[in-house]
Structure formats: structure tokens, C-alpha cells
Amino acid sequence: MNAYSSDAVVVPTNRVDLLAISQIVTQGSRVLDIGCGDGQLLKLLEETRAVDGRGIEISQKGVNECVARGLSVIQGDADSDLTDYPDETFDFVILSQTLQATHQPRVVVEQMLRIGRRAIVSFPNFGNWRVRAALALRGRMPVTRSLPYSWYDTPNIHFCTIRDFVMLCEEIDATIETSMVLHRDGRKSTAFGAMLWFWNLFGQQAVFVLKR
Amino acid sequence: MAASGADIAGNVAAPAALARPRAQRGNEADFPTSLVAKFGPERPLKLDSGAVLTDFQVGYQTYGTLNDERSNAILVCHALTGDQHVASTNPITGKPGWWSEMVGPGKPIDTSRYFVICANVLGGCMGTTGPASTNAATDRVWGLDLPLITVRDMVRAQAMLIDHLGIDTLFCVAGGSLGGMQVLQWAVLYPERVFSALPVATGARHSSQNIAFHEVGRQAIMADPDWRNGRYFEMGVNPRKGLAVARMAAHITYLSEEALHRKFGRNLQDREKPTFGFDADFQVESYLRYQGSAFVDRFDANSYLYLTRAMDYFDVAADFGGRLANAFLGTKTRFCVASFTSDWLFPTIENKAIVRALNAAGASVSFVEIETDRGHDAFLLDEPELFATVRGFLSSAGQARGLK
Numbered sequence: 001m002n003a004y005s006s007d008a009v010v011v012p013t014n015r016v017d018l019l020a021i022s023q024i025v026t027q028g029s030r031v032l033d034i035g036c037g038d039g040q041l042l043k044l045l046e047e048t049r050a051v052d053g054r055g056i057e058i059s060q061k062g063v064n065e066c067v068a069r070g071l072s073v074i075q076g077d078a079d080s081d082l083t084d085y086p087d088e089t090f091d092f093v094i095l096s097q098t099l100q101a102t103h104q105p106r107v108v109v110e111q112m113l114r115i116g117r118r119a120i121v122s123f124p125n126f127g128n129w130r131v132r133a134a135l136a137l138r139g140r141m142p143v144t145r146s147l148p149y150s151w152y153d154t155p156n157i158h159f160c161t162i163r164d165f166v167m168l169c170e171e172i173d174a175t176i177e178t179s180m181v182l183h184r185d186g187r188k189s190t191a192f193g194a195m196l197w198f199w200n201l202f203g204q205q206a207v208f209v210l211k212r
Numbered sequence: 213m214a215a216s217g218a219d220i221a222g223n224v225a226a227p228a229a230l231a232r233p234r235a236q237r238g239n240e241a242d243f244p245t246s247l248v249a250k251f252g253p254e255r256p257l258k259l260d261s262g263a264v265l266t267d268f269q270v271g272y273q274t275y276g277t278l279n280d281e282r283s284n285a286i287l288v289c290h291a292l293t294g295d296q297h298v299a300s301t302n303p304i305t306g307k308p309g310w311w312s313e314m315v316g317p318g319k320p321i322d323t324s325r326y327f328v329i330c331a332n333v334l335g336g337c338m339g340t341t342g343p344a345s346t347n348a349a350t351d352r353v354w355g356l357d358l359p360l361i362t363v364r365d366m367v368r369a370q371a372m373l374i375d376h377l378g379i380d381t382l383f384c385v386a387g388g389s390l391g392g393m394q395v396l397q398w399a400v401l402y403p404e405r406v407f408s409a410l411p412v413a414t415g416a417r418h419s420s421q422n423i424a425f426h427e428v429g430r431q432a433i434m435a436d437p438d439w440r441n442g443r444y445f446e447m448g449v450n451p452r453k454g455l456a457v458a459r460m461a462a463h464i465t466y467l468s469e470e471a472l473h474r475k476f477g478r479n480l481q482d483r484e485k486p487t488f489g490f491d492a493d494f495q496v497e498s499y500l501r502y503q504g505s506a507f508v509d510r511f512d513a514n515s516y517l518y519l520t521r522a523m524d525y526f527d528v529a530a531d532f533g534g535r536l537a538n539a540f541l542g543t544k545t546r547f548c549v550a551s552f553t554s555d556w557l558f559p560t561i562e563n564k565a566i567v568r569a570l571n572a573a574g575a576s577v578s579f580v581e582i583e584t585d586r587g588h589d590a591f592l593l594d595e596p597e598l599f600a601t602v603r604g605f606l607s608s609a610g611q612a613r614g615l616k
Contacts, residue, residue, distance in 0.1 A: 070605065
């Protein structure tokens with residue numbers, strides 16, 4: 001049930017979620033990537049999944065790089081600009097490693113479920129033992145390889161644990177279609193079930209696929 | 213028909229010697245140094261004002277070659293004081309085309325890949341029928357007898373030109389400012405004929421402040437005793453002062469405080485101390501006066517009235533129950549909108565209103581805001597990020613269009 005999957009592929013250390021996400025997205029689908037950065041994931045999806053991809057990115061530098069690469073990306077803010085989109089505009093709405101940087105994570109996830117048939121959310125697990133240990137044993141806010149910022153300069157203002165996110169999904173009536181934990185080397189473990197406590201302690205990154 | 217346009221393309225670059233003495237300037241309105249398409253009484257143009265224009269012409273330039281599939285045509289729309297000479301020597305000023313940084317072989321709008329068309333707008337004074345043209349019915353200069361023109365009328369006239377060239381779907385319609393308004397109007401009026409659209413530094417409507425600036429310019433022209441109720445041609449005069457003042461006021465809105473300060477500061481013009489008079493003591497005054505008088509040599513005062521009015525009347529949402537998104541519902545056109553941080557004439561917020569509406573309509577849209585202190589004029593200047601954006605956008609649109 002929690003066996004490592006066999007199709008492990010090596011990708012840049014702290015963004016193994018991109019590959020996992022690209023394997024979830026179906027061929028030729030309409031995709032919105034919220035917080036698309038320089039367009040790494042969108043480009044990957046266009047090349048491997050032939051998606052009709054759109055992006056929103058808050059940094060103008062990222063947007064300009066995306067558009068220069070031929071991607072359909074606008075400068076915008078996940079917290080305020082999702083309301084512009086009509087219901088069910090996309091097959092997949094993706095929020096990769098951005099949830100923790102939004103002002104209103106709950107509203108953002110709800111908007112994602114409104115404008116997309118599926119929402120894919122990946123985030124760093126704040127319940128990981130390293131994080132817990134930093135706080136419990138050292139009494140310091142954790143600075144780890146996947147969470148490299150100090151408390152005073154971090155863009156990440158709304159951390160959550162895997163268990164927290166599962167609770168949020170219950171509160172907003174979102175159905176968890178798939179859930180997985182990603183390891184630094186690209187391996188993934190799917191289906192939490194009774195092992196939720198375990199992965200909430202040892203998982204570094206989580207990827208959820210939600211639907212209404 | 214298209215072939216004739218394409219054949220002539222490339223041979224139209226006018227040598228600098230073509231720059232004409234000012235006395236002949238009026239000729240450019242009737243006999244432009246460019247291609248001309250004439251539309252007789254059998255092809256009338258019904259204007260928004262209700263009037264019908266018969267016997268009109270469109271002066272235009274083309275660059276590059278139309279491919280066999282006729283799928284690589286880009287229409288470039290010019291701004292308020294622009295013309296069809298987008299990438300070739302201007303016949304009046306002898307200067308390079310107004311967007312020669314953007315359009316040409318190997319440039320972002322690459323004329324070795326695309327067939328580029330640029331037409332003087334309806335109401336203009338460089339070869340498309342406008343107030344400086346001769347009214348065939350009376351054999352007199354139109355002057356204020358010409359019905360008022362709207363951006364929609366301009367676009368309808370352009371569509372007649374595109375028909376005349378045998379082109380069904382434009383690969384892209386591109387332009388800044390008033391040109392950007394035309395791009396939006398194209399996308400709304402003929403969505404199925406616009407594969408991609410590139411509106412730059414523009415708005416879906418003219419703001420109250422912008423109407424106010426235009427009104428200052430028009431009043432300056434009409435206050436000039438040489439304006440003669442618009443019939444200055446017959447009287448052998450020209451409202452030079454009024455038009456120059458209009459241009460000076462408008463020119464300030466094309467720049468930014470930062471750019472003015474960077475360029476001129478409070479520096480004095482060829483003098484050590486102020487003269488305690490009303491000479492152009494400051495460099496910025498001297499610069500503006502020069503801009504004003506240079507403009508008068510190449511532009512018609514009545515045309516300035518008509519074109520500023522067309523911009524004032526522009527409001528896409530007004531035709532769609534006040535909701536801009538409704539104008540773009542169901543559109544398949546791919547959009548790329550660009551704005552500039554220091555542009556206070558068409559600020560980012562106006563451009564972003566277009567982007568929001570396009571999103572709400574489910575359209576494909578990209579948006580970049582480019583950091584610069586050069587104000588609205590930045591869209592005409594060497595802005596590498598704009599060039600990279602245009603290249604990226606056109607190349608991905610080209611792939612989708614199946615262009616080689």
C-alpha cells in the first residue's frame with residue numbers, strides 16, 4: 001500500500017513534484033498553472049502531454065520569461081485573480097509549491113475547484129520530522145533543504161502539514177482522488193489511508209488531486 | 213489580388229530624396245508615396261455616424277511575401293500620428309519607419325517570415341481618405357465636411373483592404389495605443405479573421421483624463437485664427453501654432469516625469485542664466501517647441517481633430533452591455549497584451565482590465581508589464597523585453613498556425 005513506486009526518475013532535487021504532476025495530467029487537457037514561475041512545468045506539460053496550458057505568475061520577471069518562451073502566461077495574483085475565470089474552464093488547475101505562499105489558501109483551493117474539474121496541489125509537509133525536530137529540540141523555526149528560508153524573509157506564510165490539508169479538504173467538501181508523498185530522489189508513495197500518521201511524519205512533499 | 217500586393221512588396225522603400233518640400237505636403241493625402249486601394253461607389257462604407265462614405269481610398273504599405281496558403285499576414289495598426297510607413301523611409305520626414313526596430317527582416321515581426329501590411333487609418337492624412345483628402349463629389353478638400361470617424365470605421369475600412377488583398381484570416385493584428393484599440397476592435401468585430409492579437413500600451417476605452425488632454429489639443433487648434441473653421445487649405449494658411457501646441461501638450465503625456473527629468477532636468481538651453489523673459493530658457497521648453505514645429509510639417513490639423521475624437525469615442529464594453537468580457541465570449545484568438553510601468557496615458561491597470569476580461573471570456577491570453585521609465589512612448593522604442601515578448605508570442609502562435 002505504501003510501497004515505493006517503480007517509475008522513479010531523477011529530476012532537480014526540490015522540484016520532484018513537477019514530474020509527478022506531469023504524470024497525473026492527461027493528454028491534450030486544458031491546464032492552468034497558478035504560480036508558474038519561469039514556466040518549467042507548463043513547458044514540460046506542453047512537450048510531454050500536449051496540453052493547452054495557461055499560467056499565472058506574480059513576479060513580472062517570471063511572466064516575461066514565460067511569454068518569451070511562447071507560453072500563455074499573465075501577471076497576476078492567486079489570491080485575487082482567480083475570480084475572473086468562469087466555472088470549469090480547465091481540466092486541471094495546478095498549484096505547485098505555492099499554497100503556502102498564498103494569503104487565503106482555503107479560498108484559493110475553493111476557487112481552483114470551481115474553475116477546474118480537477119485541482120492538483122503540491123506543498124512541502126510542515127509535519128515532517130525534521131521540521132518538528134527543529135522546533136521541538138532546537139527551539140528554532142526550521143530551515144531545511146526544501147524550506148531554505150529564515151522566518152523573517154520567507155515568502156511562505158501559511159505552512160500546513162499533510163494532515164492539516166486532509167482536514168481542509170473535508171471542511172470544503174473536496175474529494176481526494178489521489179494523494180501521494182514525494183521523496184527527494186523522485187520516488188513516490190501513494191494512498192495514505194491508515195498510514196497518514198506515518199507519512200505526515202516522514203513525507204517531505206505531498207501531492208493531492210482533488211475534485212468537487 | 214493578393215499577389216499584386218505581395219509582388220510590389222519590398223520595392224516600396226522610398227529613398228530619402230523623396231522627402232518633399234512642405235508646399236507639396238497636401239499631395240500625400242491624395243497621392244501617397246505608397247500603395248493605394250480605391251473603393252468606388254459600388255463598395256460604400258457605412259460609418260458609425262450613420263453617414264455613408266463612397267469613393268474613398270486606403271494608402272498602405274506591405275513588406276515580405278504572402279505565402280501560398282495566405283496564412284502569414286500580419287496587419288500592423290498605427291497610433292494617432294503614425295502612418296503606413298511602418299518599416300520604410302517616411303516620404304515627408306525622410307526618417308526610418310516608425311516601428312523599424314520591431315518590423316523588418318530578422319526583427320521580432322520578421323518580414324522574411326511574415327507578410328506585413330500597414331494602412332493609414334481612415335481620417336488620417338497620409339493617403340487614406342481623411343479631412344485633408346479631396347472629396348470626389350465636390351472636388352474640394354473634405355475639411356470638416358467629412359463625417360466623424362470611429363475606431364470601428366477604421367477597422368471596417370481595413371477589413372475591406374484585407375478583402376482586396378485576398379486574405380481571409382490575418383495571422384496577427386498588432387499595434388500600440390490607438391493601434392492597440394484597432395487591434396481590440398478587430399478581435400471583437402472579426403474574431404474569426406484574427407488568429408492572434410497583440411495590443412500594446414492601450415485600453416478598451418479612452419479614459420476621462422485622456423479625453424481631457426485631447427480636448428486641450430483640439431481647443432488649441434480651433435483657437436488658432438488660421439484654422440478658419442477647418443477650411444484653412446482654401447485660404448492658403450495652416451493653423452501651425454494651434455497644432456504645435458496640441459502636439460506639445462500631448463507629447464508630455466507620452467513621456468514620464470522620470471524620463472523628462474533624466475533627459476533635461478532643469479538644465480538651461482545654450483545659456484548660463486535665465487533671461488528673465490519668455491524665451492525657451494529651459495532645455496525641456498526648447499525640446500517641446502521643436503517637437504511641436506516638427507509635427508506641424510508632417511501632420512494635418514483637421515486630421516488631428518478627427519483621430520483624437522475617434523479615440524475619445526472608443527469604448528468596447530459600451531457595445532456589450534457594459535461588460536467587457538462579453539465582447540470576447542467564445543473567441544478563439546490568442547492574445548498577448550503588453551504595458552509599461554511608467555505609461556500614465558494607458559497605464560497597466562487599463563491594459564490589465566483587457567486581460568481580466570479575456571480571462572473571464574475563457575480566451576487564451578498572455579500579459580507582460582515591462583519595466584521602463586520612458587512612459588507611453590516606450591512601445592515605439594528599443595525595448596528588448598517587448599521584442600522578446602513579441603518574438604515568443606508570434607513563434608508559438610506560428611506553430612499553432614502551422615507556419616514554417
